[in-house]
Amino acid sequence: MSTSIASSAPGRVFEHHRLWQLHTSVMLQACRLLATAAVQLTTREHLDAVSAVIGIAHGGTTPARHIAARLGLQTHTVRASHNTTDAPYSPATGTVTCDLNSWQPSAPTRLAGTVLVVDDICGSGATFTAVLDVLRPFAEPDTRFLTCALCRNRGAYTPPDLYCWDVADWVVFPWEDVPAGQPTTPLPYPNQVIIRD
Secondary structure, three states, X not given: OEEEEEOOOOOOOOOOOOOEEOOHXXXXXXXXXXXXXXXXXXXXXXXXXXXXXXXXXXXXXXXXXXXHHHHOOOEEEEEEEOOOOOOOOOOOOOEEEEEHHHOHHHOOOOEOOEEEEEEEEEOOOHHHHHHHHHHHHXXXXXXXXXXXXXXXXXXXXXXXXXXXXXXXXXXXXXXXXXXXXXXXXXXXXXXXXXXXX
């Protein structure tokens, strides 16, 4: 089953000052911090412990896998796309397509407790919104969804609950090829997680 949801999200912010590059070792540190922050947030807010981790494919699957491993949980995947290409500065299409067939075969029958939904970046917030909309019918009424991303674009109208970097330029992630002939600036090691109020 595939669902397309139109987005009225404002555009992402690209200052065109640099092309950020996230190296694997830095990403792994971010995943450790995000897993710890998820536990701290659920404890502080008196929520159920994280019971499931869902990675939004393709960019969210690697961080979701590392975060889930830190939490001792299995990773589930749902495919969603908002861009037609991974080329730097490519505009979002305005429509997010979610493929639930990618999620259902490995997912629990019903989502319950606190579910962590992970992506590589929250560009506008539209992908998280669309994925949560299609997952809610598969969740118990009192299920709490927490969104988690490595990065948040400053143009995002709704930031994720947990993230490590605010960015205003394109980010090349470890599973992506660096565009030929374009210099990159490495993202620094994170020292904290930003938690949405």
